[in-house]
Amino acid sequence: MRRIGVAILGATGSIGVSTLDVLQRHPERFRVVALTAHRDVESLFRQCLVYEPDYAAMADTNAAEQLQDRLRSVGRSVEVLAGVEGLERVAALPEVTAVMAAIVGAAGLPPTLAAARAGKRVLLANKEALVMAGPLFMAAVREHHAELLPIDSEHNAVFQCLPPTFVAEGLDAVGVRRVLLTGSGGPFRVMPLDRLPEVTPEQACAHPNWSMGRKISVDSATMMNKGLEVIEAHWLFGVAAERIEVVIHPQSVIHSMVEYQDGSVLAQLGNPDMRTPIAHALAWPQRLTSGAAFLDFTQIARLEFTAPDLARFPCLTLAFAALAAGGTAPVILNAANEIAVQAFLERRIRYTDIQAVVQYTLERVNKRPITSLADILDDDTQARSVADEWVVAQVGGLP
Numbered sequence: 396m397r398r399i400g401v402a403i404l405g406a407t408g409s410i411g412v413s414t415l416d417v418l419q420r421h422p423e424r425f426r427v428v429a430l431t432a433h434r435d436v437e438s439l440f441r442q443c444l445v446y447e448p449d450y451a452a453m454a455d456t457n458a459a460e461q462l463q464d465r466l467r468s469v470g471r472s473v474e475v476l477a478g479v480e481g482l483e484r485v486a487a488l489p490e491v492t493a494v495m496a497a498i499v500g501a502a503g504l505p506p507t508l509a510a511a512r513a514g515k516r517v518l519l520a521n522k523e524a525l526v527m528a529g530p531l532f533m534a535a536v537r538e539h540h541a542e543l544l545p546i547d548s549e550h551n552a553v554f555q556c557l558p559p560t561f562v563a564e565g566l567d568a569v570g571v572r573r574v575l576l577t578g579s580g581g582p583f584r585v586m587p588l589d590r591l592p593e594v595t596p597e598q599a600c601a602h603p604n605w606s607m608g609r610k611i612s613v614d615s616a617t618m619m620n621k622g623l624e625v626i627e628a629h630w631l632f633g634v635a636a637e638r639i640e641v642v643i644h645p646q647s648v649i650h651s652m653v654e655y656q657d658g659s660v661l662a663q664l665g666n667p668d669m670r671t672p673i674a675h676a677l678a679w680p681q682r683l684t685s686g687a688a689f690l691d692f693t694q695i696a697r698l699e700f701t702a703p704d705l706a707r708f709p710c711l712t713l714a715f716a717a718l719a720a721g722g723t724a725p726v727i728l729n730a731a732n733e734i735a736v737q738a739f740l741e742r743r744i745r746y747t748d749i750q751a752v753v754q755y756t757l758e759r760v761n762k763r764p765i766t767s768l769a770d771i772l773d774d775d776t777q778a779r780s781v782a783d784e785w786v787v788a789q790v791g792g793l794p
């Protein structure tokens with residue numbers, strides 16, 4: 396059997412490492428063609444030694460030079476590429492069949508779009524790319540006959556609960572009434588509201604069920620993550636916001652559900668381990684072992700469900716509002732959130748300031764219709780500078 400060539404954008408991150416873990420369980424089926432990272436030379440160097448890709452790309456040009464030197468010094472002939480162009484190139488290599496899009500944040504958009512335009516099987520973890528460029532990205536997938544498989548556990552679950560014909564026919568034709576996205580509620584689900592202003596980055600990153608990168612961990616605490624996922628679901632499945640329901644499910648066993656016109660509800664269940672959706676998307680329509688532990692129903696005492704408390708999770712409301720506003724509003728939401736989360740992780744603002752930064756930026760930056768990638772990147776830049784102003788103005792006031 397010819398092995399499937401895989402490129403991993405964001406190989407050194409949480410999803411990247413889990414993807415490599417799944418791939419190395421199936422060396423007869425997959426070949427690692429390219430690995431990329433931002434500027435962590437040491438991690439990408441070690442991955443190159445272990446997985447022997449043909450290409451390695453680093454977004455940071457200096458880091459790429461250092462990686463080149465390190466690899467030469469041990470006699471490894473890996474072709475090293477640099478910058479956004481380098482990332483875009485590996486995403487479109489002819490020997491690559493599947494691209495794992497696992498860069499965090501807006502930085503992932505250009506190479507993920509390049510993968511779609513090159514007609515690849517795109518394994519989409521980088522939800523920010525779709526939040527920012529939904530209509531543009533989906534059009535590129537259709538035009539270039541790319542295959543889009545969601546890695547985000549909720550969207551992967553929904554995908555598994557839908558018949559394959561939904562892609563061509565749409566959700567109405569296959570009888571879908573609603574999509575139900577589950578979310579754990581994160582580490583602050585039951586914390587008294589008056590304690591939230593004092594929570595630390597460490598507390599916010601200590602997710603009760605999932606181990607993830609820092610940015611998505613904070614997004615899970617604020618439930619901006621679920622908000623971004625609502626926008627992601629809207630574009631992935633062509634489902635209107637009114638037909639997407641967010642349900643708090645603290646055990647993270649049901650990863651999401653699809654409700655049909657006849658009253659049936661299909662759910663996908665499993666242990667919270669990203670290797671399950673990764674293996675699903677790599678093998679689809681077949682199945683592969685992933686390394687994830689199997690679910691033991693006798694160990695699950697109960698499964699609980701509640702409605703999200705919007706006073707606790709204002710970011711969820713902001714995300715629904717941005718989706719309703721349309722155009723580049725989700726771009727502005729996402730950019731402001733990235734700035735706010737980074738500032739919170741650097742202890743420059745409080746946890747509860749995150750929503751304030753996002754709301755302020757959404758009110759100040761004018762949205763417009765999306766006609767090109769340039770519109771998106773312009774509004775992303777503008778929103779970042781407005782959000783930064785808020786942070787800078789606030790920092791002096793912090794104790």
Ligand code: NAD
Pocket residue numbers: 404405406407408409410411431432433434435454496497498499500502503520521522523546547548605606607608609610611669
């Ligand atoms: P992470 O922070 O652990 O890793 C991010 C990766 O992106 C790293 O390899 C890093 O080098 C690279 N990167 C960061 N900034 C970059 C830049 N400017 N240019 C190029 N590369 C850059 O993040 P993660 O938790 O693996 O998440 C990755 C994506 O997957 C995010 O969009 C996240 O929302 C999504 N996702 C993650 C999980 C999870 O369990 N971790 C679950 C669902 C979705």
Ligand code: MG
Pocket residue numbers: 547548549624
């Ligand atoms: Mg998710």
